[in-house]
Amino acid sequence: MNNLMTKSTQNVMMKALVIVALLIGALFAGFPVLWMLSSSLKSNTEIFAYPPRLISESFSFDAYRAVLTNPEQLRFFFNSYLVSILVTIFTLIVGILGGYSFSRYKFKFKSHLNVIIIGVQAVPPITLMIPYFGLIVALKLYNTYWALILTYMVFTLPYAIIMMTGYFNTLPRDLDEAVLIDGGTSFVALWRVLVPISLPGIVSVGVYTFMLAWNEFLFALTLTKTNDMRTVPVGIQLLMGQHSYEWNQMMAMSVLGSLPVLILFLVFQRYFIAGMSAGSVKG
Amino acid sequence: MANITISTEAKTRNWHKTGKQLVPFAYLSPTILLLTVLSLIPIAIVFYYSLMDNVIITRDTPAFVGISNYVDLITDSVFHQALGHTLYLTIISVIAHLILGLSFAMLLNTELISPGMRALFRVVYILPWVFTASIIAILWRLMLNPNGIINFMLISVGLASEQIEWLSSRQLALPAVTFINIWSGYPFYMVSLLAGLQGIPKDLYDAGTIDGANRRQLFQYITLPQLKPIIISLAMLDFIWTMHQFTLIWMTTGGGPIRATEVLSTFTYKLAFSSYKFSMASANAFIILALSIIVALFYVRNQRATDE
Amino acid sequence: MNKGVISLFLAIVMLAFIATGCGAPATPEPPAAEPAVKEAAEEPATEEAAEPAAEEPAEEPAAEPAAEEPATEEAAEPMGEPVTLEFAQWWGVELPEGSLRDMMDEFEAQNPGITVELLSAPYAATRQQTVAGAATGTMADVVGLDGAWVNDFVKQGALANLSNLMSDAGYDDSELAAQIQLDGSTYMIPVANFVYPxxxxxxxxxxxxxxxxxxxxxxxxxxxxxxxxxxxxxxxxxxxxxxxxxxxxxxxxxxxxxxxxxxxxxxxxxxxxxxxxxxxxxxxxxxxxxxxxxxxxxxxxxxxxxxxxxxxxxxxxxxxxxxxxxxxxxxxxxxxxxxxxxxxxxxxxxxxxxPYASWGIGVAENSEHQAEAWKLIEFLMSQETNSKLSSLAHAFPGNVNATPDYVETDESFAAAFDVFQNGYLANEFVGLxxxxxxxxxxxxxxxxxxxxxxxxxxxxxxxxxxxxxxxx
Structure with a gap:
């Protein structure tokens, strides 16, 4: 009896402790974002006012209105969606094929290829800028969606392959062997059997890919020339003039930009979280 | 696309085996094609630049100078500073990401609160991940401004007596930038580790409890070893990514004040786009590559050990 | 020398470099179910090497014009053939919305057959793109310039010699308030100047x-x-x-x-x-x-x-x-x-x-329409357009005869104009x-x-x- 009492008191204590810790963590994670939200609802002058206030006298949705009524800005959102979705689809297809190969086959140069795939992402992207830019111009891809899509695939593929290899490694080989015995090809085994049951892993790689493509800035700026090809991060930068910034609109645009990503995460979080584990356990 | 130059008879005989050998490469061919054209070629050009002088900046034909760009760099005191700052930033970030990521993941994994609450907290906790680096830089610049909200709060609660120059003092700039990087990078760890935690079989804990292990022991003998493979993968990727961190540092401090936050990436950027020393910048890139490759090798070796 | 071949060669060297870099710790794969067939395994390696060879030569035509674009081309341009000029600058972002476009419409009306495509981006982004464009020969025909950039772009051979363009066009440069010159030739003309009081x-x-x-x-x-x-x-x-x-x-x-x-x-x-x-x-x-x-x-x-x-x-x-x-x-x-x-x-x-900063203008060396590009500059520097532009930007005009309207209507600017007239423009970083x-x-x-x-x-x-x- 006495023992039980202590246990439940202990549990209540524990629960309170966890909630307090969670709240502190949420403050750490969320406060800057709250500040961003607050800034997006202020006038540019109020943003720099001292003492700072969370909700200012100049509270208004003007910044959002300015972003949402500007067709050029809306085009940035459209471009970001288009590019990010296509990058995600292509990365998944190519990454699944690559991961399958690494997971199910033994072949010459396998570990060399593995190191190259990890190694290519080890070169700092800024230094690749000039030759990469020249290459994209030479391939006649400058100022096209393809320039961005292929570039982001280069960034995301190594991670996608590492993760998908790990994920396929956790699935028993009997599954695809059964297909082979029935006379199916390995291709059929992959798409009909492995892919459906690896959905969580695929979703997790997809979300990562989407986030990267959605947020990339440096290449998005350099590889495009006209505003009708540009994405949200570049659009945010376009609000920084030579002498002055439109602070509130930048904040509003990034709040707007983060919403689809958050919704995506909410929708896929179940899959995402389950998927990450299997992939990275053997990563 | 792959033409096999063997006689017809041999072909029929070997068809099965050869075909089998080609299959993995066929699956990998889109990757190989893409990475060769858009990754290895630019890397090769950068490597070529690093051995030449005067690339791009003049119309003269560049001259081959061998490793002299590398020698110049390695003996440059700014490079040493930048390397030191990079290691500081990278190592502290990786460790802090790990600690924060793991603690938050364990908090979010707790059964003590309802699933709805957990989902809500999860969304709040990943917030730093969903913003592009330039906006994170601008946001933190506003908050860490001498007249910003952080100083205001510190002064209000009496933790500071005067305005602290977070980003503009030589002593605080690097820790401040590191802090921003930690803030913006932990969610990736957290989500991955959260996933890892959910992948640990429950019966391990049950068995541990029956054996009389306490919470700390369960963590030490079950949780940590189970998460080790994830932690190693994450640490490697994070190490490489943080070494490349450019936008965040460039847009908060530009490497200043007085090079207090100069890291290899800002140093490279200035060499390339401000001094137009593309050869030196390329050599610098290859030094970063070499450092990253060392990390990648540890990883591959570790992978092999786990595989066997 | 052939850049394509070099990069191809280096791509292979790179592969080898990375491969040997990891060669040491790599232990041989345990024998696979089937013994490896050598030709087959090596096939993809040659394939990937062959691939870029096909892609690479395409780089040549893009790189070439940067080096030598004969000025004769413009003379050969027959009248009436439509020409599109790209005009990259950060001014469109700074000016009242649409006003730069209005000026371009006026220019197009005066010069049938020439259309101007405005590439407006903020200052920092324009700089980044101009640097990349100069390095790869893809700069826009007409570019907005800051005095601090000129020297480097001239060294790269990215900017056309405006002195030549002026004499080709028979232009009288006495109206220009300033020209940024290197080795006696003009490469940039300040269109509008912003003083720092x-x-x-x-x-x-x-x-x-x-x-x-x-x-x-x-x-x-x-x-x-x-x-x-x-x-x-x-x-x-x-x-x-x-x-x-x-x-x-x-x-x-x-x-x-x-x-x-x-x-x-x-x-x-x-x-x-x-x-x-x-x-x-x-x-x-x-x-x-x-x-x-x-x-x-x-x-x-x-x-x-x-x-x-x-x-x-x-x-x-x-x-x-x-x-x-x-x-x-x-x-x-x-x-x-x-x-x-x-x-x-x-x-x-x-x-x-x-001290001052300028909105300068120049022409890309790799432009195929340098004569038309000059026409655009001439238009922007004309008394009428330059007055309008400097009025909108609240700048001091680059044309000595242009008078911005704000001098009469705005007290603060009138005061600034006094400051301006009693001093001289000084920015020693221009052209360095x-x-x-x-x-x-x-x-x-x-x-x-x-x-x-x-x-x-x-x-x-x-x-x-x-x-x-x-x-x-």
């Missing part, structure tokens, strides 16, 4: 009991001290020294030297050591820094932050671009401010150098090699001096040494 917050000045804006350094330092009220978070002066955007060195630091008729150069070479004009200005700033009258955060502050400090009434005085007048009014309509010339040393009576890097190098040494990390002599000697390297 001192902005003073009149309300703060009055509160501090100062009757009139300072006109000498001593007065300025005294005023800054009186204005400073650290308790209430008000400071006398604001100094942006961010190394990310080091133009504070040009606008807020070196400008003090030029305002007193000094120079940081001698015969076109750096002259920082033993230069009384420079060292006295630096000591002057250090004096204010030590007195604590400069707003905190100077070492990480950039130009946009500076303006926000002023707009919020936290600094009494700032050196700033005239282009900001409208912005300041818009952000804080109640702010009561005035404009005055940058103070000079006591007893200096000569003309005062006014790696000008931005020079500012940054100076910035670092100057910060270290302000922070008591070194003496003034050391700072100037170090800056001089760093600069000399770029001048060779």
């Amino acid at each position: 001192v902005f003073v917050n009149l309300d703060l000045l009055e509160q501090a009991g100062i009757a009139s804006p300072p006109s000498t350094r001593a007065e300025f330092a005294a005023a800054a001290e009186q204005l400073t009220d650290a308790e209430n978070n008000v400071y006398g002066w604001v100094l942006p020294l961010s190394v990310e955007q080091p133009n504070g060195i040009q606008n807020d630091v070196m400008s003090w030297v030029w305002a007193s008729g000094g120079s940081m150069l001698a015969d076109g070479q750096p002259n920082l050591v033993g230069n009384e004009d420079v060292s006295s200005a630096m000591e002057f700033i250090k004096g204010m820094y030590d007195a604590g009258v400069i707003a905190p955060g100077a070492f990480a502050m950039a130009e946009p932050d500076k303006v926000e400090e002023f707009v919020n009434g936290r600094v009494g005085m700032m050196v700033d671009s005239l282009a900001h007048i409208n912005l300041i009014r818009e952000r804080n309509p109640d702010l009561n401010f005035a404009i005055t010339a940058l103070p000079a040393v006591e007893g200096y009576t000569g003309p005062r150098g006014l 090699p790696v000008a931005e890097e020079l500012m940054r190098q100076y910035d670092e040494q100057f910060q270290l001096y302000l922070d008591d990390g070194q003496t003034l002599d050391e700072a100037l000697a170090n800056a001089q040494a760093a600069w000399m390297e770029s001048f060779q």
Whole structure:
């Protein structure tokens, strides 16, 4: 009896402790974002006012209105969606094929290829800028969606392959062997059997890919020339003039930009979280 | 696309085996094609630049100078500073990401609160991940401004007596930038580790409890070893990514004040786009590559050990 | 030599490099179910090597025009054949929306057969793209330029010689207020100039009991001290020294030297050591820094932050671009401010150098339509268009005969125009090699001096040494 009492008191204590810790963590994670939200609802002058206030006298949705009524800005959102979705689809297809190969086959140069795939992402992207830019111009891809899509695939593929290899490694080989015995090809085994049951892993790689493509800035700026090809991060930068910034609109645009990503995460979080584990356990 | 130059008879005989050998490469061919054209070629050009002088900046034909760009760099005191700052930033970030990521993941994994609450907290906790680096830089610049909200709060609660120059003092700039990087990078760890935690079989804990292990022991003998493979993968990727961190540092401090936050990436950027020393910048890139490759090798070796 | 072959070769070397790099720790794969067939396994390796060979030569045509685009092409351009000019600049972002486009429409109406495509991006983005374009020969036909970029682009062979274009077109350059020349040839023409006078917050000045804006350094330092009220978070002066955007060195630091008729150069070479004009200005700033009258955060502050400090009434005085007048009014309509010339040393009576920034214009060497490009420049520099442009931008015109309308209608600008007419434009960074890097190098040494990390002599000697390297 006495023992039980202590246990439940202990549990209540524990629960309170966890909630307090969670709240502190949420403050750490969320406060800057709250500040961003607050800034997006202020006038540019109020943003720099001292003492700072969370909700200012100049509270208004003007910044959002300015972003949402500007067709050029809306085009940035459209471009970001288009590019990010296509990058995600292509990365998944190519990454699944690559991961399958690494997971199910033994072949010459396998570990060399593995190191190259990890190694290519080890070169700092800024230094690749000039030759990469020249290459994209030479391939006649400058100022096209393809320039961005292929570039982001280069960034995301190594991670996608590492993760998908790990994920396929956790699935028993009997599954695809059964297909082979029935006379199916390995291709059929992959798409009909492995892919459906690896959905969580695929979703997790997809979300990562989407986030990267959605947020990339440096290449998005350099590889495009006209505003009708540009994405949200570049659009945010376009609000920084030579002498002055439109602070509130930048904040509003990034709040707007983060919403689809958050919704995506909410929708896929179940899959995402389950998927990450299997992939990275053997990563 | 792959033409096999063997006689017809041999072909029929070997068809099965050869075909089998080609299959993995066929699956990998889109990757190989893409990475060769858009990754290895630019890397090769950068490597070529690093051995030449005067690339791009003049119309003269560049001259081959061998490793002299590398020698110049390695003996440059700014490079040493930048390397030191990079290691500081990278190592502290990786460790802090790990600690924060793991603690938050364990908090979010707790059964003590309802699933709805957990989902809500999860969304709040990943917030730093969903913003592009330039906006994170601008946001933190506003908050860490001498007249910003952080100083205001510190002064209000009496933790500071005067305005602290977070980003503009030589002593605080690097820790401040590191802090921003930690803030913006932990969610990736957290989500991955959260996933890892959910992948640990429950019966391990049950068995541990029956054996009389306490919470700390369960963590030490079950949780940590189970998460080790994830932690190693994450640490490697994070190490490489943080070494490349450019936008965040460039847009908060530009490497200043007085090079207090100069890291290899800002140093490279200035060499390339401000001094137009593309050869030196390329050599610098290859030094970063070499450092990253060392990390990648540890990883591959570790992978092999786990595989066997 | 063939770039394609070299890169292909290096791609293979790279592969080998990475492969051997990891070769040592890699243990051989355990034998696979089927023994490996050599030819088959090696097949993809040759395939990937062969692939780029097909892609690479395509790079040639793009790289070629940068090197040699004969001027004859433009003469061959038959009349009436439609030409599209790309015009990359950051001005469209700064000007009232659509106004640059209106001017282009007018140009197109006057020049049938030429259409202008505006590529408007902010300053920093324009710079980044122009650098990349110059390196790869993909620059827009007509480019907006900052004086600080010109030297480097000319060295790269990215800019066309405007002197030649002018003589081809039979243009009389007497109307041009300035031309940026290197080795006797013009590469950039300033279309609009923005001077940097001192902005003073009149309300703060009055509160501090100062009757009139300072006109000498001593007065300025005294005023800054009186204005400073650290308790209430008000400071006398604001100094942006961010190394990310080091133009504070040009606008807020070196400008003090030029305002007193000094120079940081001698015969076109750096002259920082033993230069009384420079060292006295630096000591002057250090004096204010030590007195604590400069707003905190100077070492990480950039130009946009500076303006926000002023707009919020936290600094009494700032050196700033005239282009900001409208912005300041818009952000804080109640702010009561005035404009005055940058103070000079006591007893200096000569003309005062006014720091300025320009919207310059140039033509890409790789442009196939250089003659048409020149027509666009001629149009922008014409008395009528230049008056309109400088009125809209609140700039001083690049055409000596152009008169912007604001001089008559706006008191503040009229005052500024006085300042302008009594001085001369001075920005010694224009046309210098790696000008931005020079500012940054100076910035670092100057910060270290302000922070008591070194003496003034050391700072100037170090800056001089760093600069000399770029001048060779």
